[in-house]
Amino acid sequence: MRNFLIWAVVAVALIILPNLVSFSQQEVLVFLTINILVVASYRLLTLTGEWSLGHVVIMGVGAYASALVTKELGLWVPLGILVGGASAAFIAFLLSYPLFRMKGFYFLIGSFAAGEIIRLLWKRFRDPFGGAKGIKGIDPMPDFSIGIYQFDFFEPVSYFYFSAVVVALCLWILWRIEKSPVGLTFHAVHWQDKLAQASGVNLRSYRTLAFVIASGFAGIAGALLAHYIGTINPNSFDVEVMVFVLTWAIVGGTGTFYGPILGCIVLTILNEIVLRELGLEQTRPLIYGLILILSILFMPNGLESIVQKFTRRKEAK
Amino acid sequence: MTSLLEVQNLTMRFGGLTAVDGLNFKVEKGHIHGLIGPNGAGKTTTFNMISGFYTPSDGKVLLNGEEISGLPMHHVANRGIVRTFQHSTLFGELSVLDNALVGTHMTFRPNIFAAILGLDGAARRNALDRARSSLEFFGLGGLEDELAGDLSHGHQRALGMAVAYASRPDLILLDEPFTGMNPEETRQMMGLMRRLCAEGTTILLVEHDMQAIMGLCDNITCMSFGKFLAEGGPSEIRNHPDVIEAYLGGARHVA
Ligand SMILES: Nc1ncnc2c1ncn2[C@@H]1O[C@H](COP(=O)(O)OP(=O)(O)OP(=O)(O)O)[C@@H](O)[C@H]1O
Ligand SMILES: [Mg+2]
Numbered sequence: 178m179r180n181f182l183i184w185a186v187v188a189v190a191l192i193i194l195p196n197l198v199s200f201s202q203q204e205v206l207v208f209l210t211i212n213i214l215v216v217a218s219y220r221l222l223t224l225t226g227e228w229s230l231g232h233v234v235i236m237g238v239g240a241y242a243s244a245l246v247t248k249e250l251g252l253w254v255p256l257g258i259l260v261g262g263a264s265a266a267f268i269a270f271l272l273s274y275p276l277f278r279m280k281g282f283y284f285l286i287g288s289f290a291a292g293e294i295i296r297l298l299w300k301r302f303r304d305p306f307g308g309a310k311g312i313k314g315i316d317p318m319p320d321f322s323i324g325i326y327q328f329d330f331f332e333p334v335s336y337f338y339f340s341a342v343v344v345a346l347c348l349w350i351l352w353r354i355e356k357s358p359v360g361l362t363f364h365a366v367h368w369q370d371k372l373a374q375a376s377g378v379n380l381r382s383y384r385t386l387a388f389v390i391a392s393g394f395a396g397i398a399g400a401l402l403a404h405y406i407g408t409i410n411p412n413s414f415d416v417e418v419m420v421f422v423l424t425w426a427i428v429g430g431t432g433t434f435y436g437p438i439l440g441c442i443v444l445t446i447l448n449e450i451v452l453r454e455l456g457l458e459q460t461r462p463l464i465y466g467l468i469l470i471l472s473i474l475f476m477p478n479g480l481e482s483i484v485q486k487f488t489r490r491k492e493a494k
Numbered sequence: 495m496t497s498l499l500e501v502q503n504l505t506m507r508f509g510g511l512t513a514v515d516g517l518n519f520k521v522e523k524g525h526i527h528g529l530i531g532p533n534g535a536g537k538t539t540t541f542n543m544i545s546g547f548y549t550p551s552d553g554k555v556l557l558n559g560e561e562i563s564g565l566p567m568h569h570v571a572n573r574g575i576v577r578t579f580q581h582s583t584l585f586g587e588l589s590v591l592d593n594a595l596v597g598t599h600m601t602f603r604p605n606i607f608a609a610i611l612g613l614d615g616a617a618r619r620n621a622l623d624r625a626r627s628s629l630e631f632f633g634l635g636g637l638e639d640e641l642a643g644d645l646s647h648g649h650q651r652a653l654g655m656a657v658a659y660a661s662r663p664d665l666i667l668l669d670e671p672f673t674g675m676n677p678e679e680t681r682q683m684m685g686l687m688r689r690l691c692a693e694g695t696t697i698l699l700v701e702h703d704m705q706a707i708m709g710l711c712d713n714i715t716c717m718s719f720g721k722f723l724a725e726g727g728p729s730e731i732r733n734h735p736d737v738i739e740a741y742l743g744g745a746r747h748v749a
Contacts, residue, residue, distance in 0.1 A: 350610055357609030358595070358602070358618065361588075365596045368585045375545065375579075377571035377600035377661060386606070 191341055195334045202449065203333035207340055209445045211401050214344045216425045216437040217351055218394035223431045224360065225387045226367035227284050230419055231272075232395055234292030237299075237414030239265040239396025240403035244315040245305055247404070254318050258343070258400040265396020266389045268295075273385040289416070299411045311410025315403050340401050347394050348438075354390065355434055363387055417462060424465050428472045430479020439480050444468070496559040498523040498696050499544070499575075499665055504563075505552035506539050506720075513539040515720040516553070521665070521713075526687065526697045528711035530704075530731075532740055536720040537700045538580050541667050544698075545577040546570035557665075572600055574664035578671065580700075582650040584657070586643030590634060593642050593653055594625035597660025628660040629653075632686060647674035652683070665696045672703045684710055708732060716740070 195203050219232050243261030246252045252260065272291050279287045299306040306312070318330040318339060328335045354360055365373040366383050374380050403409050429440020444465070452458055476482065497520040506514040514536040521527040529537050542548040544555050546567040555563040562570055585593050602621040608614035629635055632652040637645065642653055651671055658666050671687075672680045684706055691697055701707050707714065708728040716723045716731060718740040724731060731737055 353610045353612075354606060357606070357614070358599075358604035358621065359606045359609055361592055361595060362599060362604055364588060364592075365585055365599075368587050369583060371547075371579070372583045372585065372657070373596060373599075374567045375547075375571055375577050376596050376657060377568050377576075378596070379568050390606075 192338070195337050200333065203337060205445065205449050207333050207337045207405055208402075209442065210337060210340045210344050211398050211405075212422075212425070212441050212445070213438050214347050214398040214401070215395055216422055216429075216441045217348055217434070218391045218398065219422055219426055220431055220434065220437045221351055221355065221363075221394075222387050222391035223426070224355065224363040224367060225384050227280070227384065227388070228423075229388070230285055230289035230416070231292035231295075232288075232391070233414045233416075233419040233422060234295050235265050235269055235392040236395040236399035236402075237409070237411075238268050238295065238392075238399065240399035240409050240414070241299065241306060241312065242396070243400035244312045244403045244409060247316040248312070248314070249305065254316055254404055257316075258397055258404065261400030261403075262393045262397035265399065266393030269389045269392030270385065273388055276388075277381055277384050292416075292419075296411045296414065307410070309411060311408060311413070312403075313408045315407045315409065317407065318404055336405050340405070343397065343401060347397060351390075351394065352434060359383075359386070420462070420469075421465060424469045427469060428476075428479060430481035432478060433481045433485075435484075436479050436481035439484070443480060496556075497521060498558060499698070500556040500559075501540070501544065501553065502556065503553035504540065504543055504550055504555065506536070506543055506548060507551045513720050514543070514550075514717075517717060517720070517722050519715040519722070519725060521696060521698055523664075523696055524691065524694065525712040526691050526699060526710050528707045528714035529698060529700045529717070530702075530707055530714060531717040531723070534719075535717045537717065538669055539720075540717075541577060541669055541698075541700065544570075545575060545667060571661070571663075575667065576658040576661050576663035576665075577667035578654040578658050578669055580669040580673075582647070582654055582674075584642040584650060584653055586641065588642060589638065590629065590640050590642055590645070590653060591625060591638040593657050594628050594660050595621055597628065597657035598624045600661045624662075625660055628656045631659065631689075632656040633682070648676065648679045651675060659690065659695075663695065665698065666690070667698045667700075669700045670702065671699070672701055672706050680706060 195206055198206070215232070215236055222229055222232070239261035242264035243257040246260050247254050247257035276284060276287050276291060300309050318336065320330055321328050328339060330336055362373070362378055362383055365378060366380055370380050425441040425444055426437040427440070428444060429438065430436035448461065452461060452464065457464065472479070499521040502518055504514055504517040505512065517540060529540065531537055539548070543550045543563065546562070546565050546569065549564045553563070554561050557573055557575065562573060585596065598621040601624065602617045605614055629638065632655055634649060634652055634656060637649065642650065645653060651674060655668065655671060672683060675683060680703065687697060687710060699707070699711065711728060713725070714728060714731045715725045716734070716737045723740055724734045724737050726734065
């Protein structure tokens with residue numbers, strides 16, 4: 178009951194929130210919502226101890242796939258988004274064969290290389306990927322009405338509501354997975370793969386499973402993005418974006434489910450309020466780099482460690 | 495009658511070193527079988543080959559007459575052979591209960607769709623019961639919520655066995671389970687192993703504590719420098735001239 182109340186309050190706050198901010202801030206809210214899914218799905222992969230540099234490209238796979246099936250085949254956009262997720266998951270499954278011959282640092286580099294190859298393919302094949310210019314005029318979400326509210330997807334507010342519902346559903350699934358015996362097995366694979374395997378765990382399958390699920394949700398995030406901004410190209414998913422995702426995850430901390438989400442929210446607010454106001458937008462990569470280094474030095478367990486300190490103190494009282 | 499486990503001409507070479515050299519022995523169902531030998535004799539390497547951690551350079555491992563050598567470790571585990579490690583190997587960052595739950599993996603296979611939809615309640619409860627009973631068996635009942643890494647050395651050894659026991663294996667390979675235990679803990683652990691065996695689990699035991707080995711084992715295989723040396727009951731092994739010679743050469747005493 179108490180939980181239900183809390184969630185009801187959160188929902189109401191999220192419904193009100195976009196009406197309190199400016200148009201450009203509403204747009205930021207949409208990106209923030211999508212980025213939360215990117216970074217939360219990334220955490221699922223890190224549960225098995227592997228860090229990928231290809232996550233954003235995989236997100237792009239979802240964006241391209243959804244853009245193409247809706248544009249070229251006329252598929253209904255919500256279905257296209259699901260196809261985007263499935264395509265990203267499938268590509269991840271194929272990539273798992275070469276990539277999971279490697280571990281740790283080599284996996285990191287391998288995932289980067291795999292991502293760059295995919296980006297090269299997008300650039301190289303103008304049909305169907307549109308080459309370096311990418312895909313333009315991607316179908317927007319079709320407007321619809323749910324009685325009390327009319328979704329008009331030229332308005333960022335409508336797209337914010339729509340993506341918030343999709344992302345909330347995805348986060349709920351990610352959460353259920355993490356708290357399940359499957360999630361425990363991911364932890365086991367991470368902390369002591371020898372003992373996990375001696376307990377009958379097929380390491381390769383579980384590493385692949387985490388990679389495929391994480392990629393599927395990244396693909397959904399990519400598709401959400403594509404149908405919002407209407408145009409994507411290979412540079413929308415380059416390594417600079419990957420660095421942002423890594424920064425959100427590391428600054429927030431990957432020890433808890435909410436850590437990376439917290440990192441994403443705090444840094445986005447910092448970015449929008451502080452940097453934009455000060456006119457320092459252009460220096461964003463530099464400042465992100467600085468924040469990353471500072472947080473590794475002075476806050477190795479991320480923002481979540483600060484939250485934990487407070488909640489623990491409350492418990493102790 | 496085929497034995498539960500049989501190794502034939504088992505051999506492991508590391509570069510120029512032959513760590514295990516043409517080893518043969520059989521483990522009968524329902525026995526506690528000891529595998530002893532001075533330091534560096536190749537006991538752990540033998541375990542690694544039986545459990546599938548290493549692929550033997552030569553020779554075979556047979557389980558109920560079926561060859562299992564070369565299978566990966568999780569396949570061997572699924573056939574009913576589970577091992578512990580010489581150096582306490584646990585999920586140190588996870589709770590004691592979660593460690594035991596990982597041990598139930600084979601019996602209660604996680605199903606991701608059931609988990610998302612909340613349809614695996616019964617399986618989770620059964621896994622929890624199994625994990626708790628395994629902890630209880632090894633006297634860790636009150637420590638469920640501790641982090642495995644924070645346990646005392648003796649408790650860590652016990653937890654390693656509880657994780658293995660949680661899968662209810664047919665054959666359990668224990669690599670020096672008594673190291674780091676005080677005499678009282680050792681005595682209790684010996685009692686638990688007898689109980690385990692009485693419940694139908696066959697045990698293959700590597701141990702330097704001769705009192706424990708002699709007190710527990712139905713049958714003992716002794717090896718030295720990778721080679722088979724002698725086999726027999728405790729009294730035969732205790733008085734076997736080659737065994738005494740190997741241990742005195744290795745500056746260790748046979749109790
Ligand atoms: N992975 C490896 N690579 C190279 N040599 C190894 C490897 N593993 C073991 N050895 C060598 O093989 C020999 C047998 O080692 P093993 O660990 O099997 O002995 P052990 O009987 O278990 O000894 P202890 O009683 O000290 O545990 C040793 O000389 C060891 O140095
Ligand atoms: Mg050893």
